[in-house]
Amino acid sequence: MSNWKSHNSGFMNNIILVPFEKTGKFALYTVDELGSIAIYMWESLISIPEYFINFENLIDQIIFIGMDSFYVVGLTGLFTGMVLSLQAYYAAKIVGVTYMIGPTVALSMVRELGPVLTALMITARCGSSMASEIGTMKVTEQIDALEVMAVDPYYFLSVPRILAAMAMLPVMAVLCSLIGIIGGYVVYVYFLGLNHVTYIEKIYQYIKLSDIYNGLLKSVFFGAILAVISTFKGFQTTGGAKGVGRFTTQAVVLSSVYILFADYLLTSILF
Amino acid sequence: MIILEGLSKSFNGVKVLDNLNIEFGDKQITVVIGRSGGGKSVMLKHIIGLMKPDSGKVLIGGIDINALKKKELNEIRKKFGMVFQDGALLDSLTVFENTAFPLRRHLKLSEKEIKDRVFSVLEDVGLKGQDKKMPSEISGGMRKRVGVARALILNPEIMLFDEPTTGLDPVMSDVINNLIISMHNKFKFTGIIISHDISGAFKTGDIIAMLYDGRIIESGAPEEFRNSANPVVKQFITGSMEGPILI
Ligand SMILES: Nc1ncnc2c1ncn2[C@@H]1O[C@H](COP(=O)(O)OP(=O)(O)OP(=O)(O)O)[C@@H](O)[C@H]1O
Ligand SMILES: [Mg+2]
Numbered sequence: 001m002s003n004w005k006s007h008n009s010g011f012m013n014n015i016i017l018v019p020f021e022k023t024g025k026f027a028l029y030t031v032d033e034l035g036s037i038a039i040y041m042w043e044s045l046i047s048i049p050e051y052f053i054n055f056e057n058l059i060d061q062i063i064f065i066g067m068d069s070f071y072v073v074g075l076t077g078l079f080t081g082m083v084l085s086l087q088a089y090y091a092a093k094i095v096g097v098t099y100m101i102g103p104t105v106a107l108s109m110v111r112e113l114g115p116v117l118t119a120l121m122i123t124a125r126c127g128s129s130m131a132s133e134i135g136t137m138k139v140t141e142q143i144d145a146l147e148v149m150a151v152d153p154y155y156f157l158s159v160p161r162i163l164a165a166m167a168m169l170p171v172m173a174v175l176c177s178l179i180g181i182i183g184g185y186v187v188y189v190y191f192l193g194l195n196h197v198t199y200i201e202k203i204y205q206y207i208k209l210s211d212i213y214n215g216l217l218k219s220v221f222f223g224a225i226l227a228v229i230s231t232f233k234g235f236q237t238t239g240g241a242k243g244v245g246r247f248t249t250q251a252v253v254l255s256s257v258y259i260l261f262a263d264y265l266l267t268s269i270l271f
Numbered sequence: 272m273i274i275l276e277g278l279s280k281s282f283n284g285v286k287v288l289d290n291l292n293i294e295f296g297d298k299q300i301t302v303v304i305g306r307s308g309g310g311k312s313v314m315l316k317h318i319i320g321l322m323k324p325d326s327g328k329v330l331i332g333g334i335d336i337n338a339l340k341k342k343e344l345n346e347i348r349k350k351f352g353m354v355f356q357d358g359a360l361l362d363s364l365t366v367f368e369n370t371a372f373p374l375r376r377h378l379k380l381s382e383k384e385i386k387d388r389v390f391s392v393l394e395d396v397g398l399k400g401q402d403k404k405m406p407s408e409i410s411g412g413m414r415k416r417v418g419v420a421r422a423l424i425l426n427p428e429i430m431l432f433d434e435p436t437t438g439l440d441p442v443m444s445d446v447i448n449n450l451i452i453s454m455h456n457k458f459k460f461t462g463i464i465i466s467h468d469i470s471g472a473f474k475t476g477d478i479i480a481m482l483y484d485g486r487i488i489e490s491g492a493p494e495e496f497r498n499s500a501n502p503v504v505k506q507f508i509t510g511s512m513e514g515p516i517l518i
């Protein structure tokens with residue numbers, strides 16, 4: 001495979017081949033990693049039926065992902081809604097349709113920004129801590145200790161996190177969208193001085209129940225993605241404190257990228 | 272009876288265990304000594320199925336544990352207690368909850384029974400009154416003792432100790448060694464201790480074995496072992512720089 005390197009020192013060869021070699025390696029790595037994630041997911045999920053008997057640790061995780069993320073998600077929604085309202089105003093006033101600002105804000109929030117921004121914020125906040133917590137347990141042999149005590153670490157650590165994320169992301173996304181719509185309203189009425197009745201009326205007129213359902217469905221997927229990848233990266237951790245940092249970063253970056261990728265995929269299927 | 276049969280294991284092409292054979296007798300304490308990085312922890316992890324050998328067998332009561340399914344392996348693991356090199360306590364739980372952890376997992380006991388058993392073991396290991404502390408709030412020696420308490424709580428048939436005295440001062444080392452001896456007298460487990468603390472080994476071991484170059488090069492009762500003709504063993508016992516062990 002590296003024959004061309006040894007007898008052909010050609011600079012051109014390098015320029016031409018290196019990108020392919022890099023791309024190929026990256027592709028192989030990605031496929032390999034996706035395979036491992038799939039196996040990991042399967043191994044975690046087969047213990048779910050057993051899990052439904054105990055539900056241990058689930059409440060802690062629900063509080064952590066839900067209640068504790070309230071401010072982060074709320075602020076994100078608020079500012080996003082406000083800025084959307086402003087931006088929409090500049091476009092809408094040109095063609096004289098400022099009454100469409102409400103639906104623009106609401107549809108963007110409910111269909112897209114609510115679920116995605118919530119997922120990204122919760123990845124940053126909870127995905128990172130899932131990865132570092134499990135990663136630390138891995139490097140300090142706590143995971144080994146669980147196994148020795150005949151406790152399945154996937155059952156004990158992954159399942160509650162994955163289930164809690166899948167349950168809480170839709171709730172938090174709704175919250176984010178709702179606060180965003182309120183933020184938009186504040187700008188619409190108090191800063192732009194427009195009529196508050198039209199804002200709400202038009203939203204009712206243009207938003208469909210399916211917009212909300214689809215947004216919720218997306219959130220469930222995002223929750224699964226961020227929790228599966230973050231816990232997976234935690235279990236992969238090796239190499240002491242430095243390793244914990246490295247794998248935590250990987251968890252956040254990889255989760256974010258897969259969330260955005262899944263967003264595109266789901267949007268093209270659902271809407 | 273635990274038998275390791277022709278166990279070999281390599282990491283990245285480096286042989287750590289190389290056709291290792293040893294038998295651990297029931298109710299006996301076997302101390303395995305060897306150089307740092309010599310593969311002692313790796314051997315121990317094979318016994319409890321945390322690592323799988325490249326070749327060879329781990330037989331526990333005649334059962335090859337690497338042929339078992341996860342559920343079956345877990346049944347076998349319930350017979351074991353293991354004390355990790357650095358304690359490996361669950362750092363989100365208190366000393367009490369760490370010790371109670373295997374009880375809550377595997378037995379259906381009332382809160383009162385759990386309390387009684389946990390307090391009694393904590394007293395055995397000399398940690399009375401420390402039950403509300405978090406692992407980060409106690410010393411290394413105490414963490415090891417909590418590790419011992421947690422490992423003992425299910426009255427296991429087999430106890431594995433990975434360097435129970437390394438990193439402790441001589442007095443605390445002696446405390447731990449005496450603790451192992453008294454626990455052994457009380458609970459009569461089969462003990463496997465990994466150590467490079469020679470004097471501790473002679474004190475606690477019924478059998479002493481030396482792991483070198485990936486295999487067991489000598490094993491026997493303390494007196495036999497002390498009089499071994501093997502130059503490697505001699506050098507290790509005297510702790511001399513002169514000899515066949517390459518640095
Ligand atoms: N998971 C692993 N991956 C790669 N190499 C490993 C792994 N575990 C152990 N090793 C290697 O195997 C060798 C033996 O390690 P081991 O931990 O068994 O040593 P030890 O005898 O317990 O040493 P110490 O007394 O210092 O604890 C070391 O060279 C180590 O680098
Ligand atoms: Mg070791």
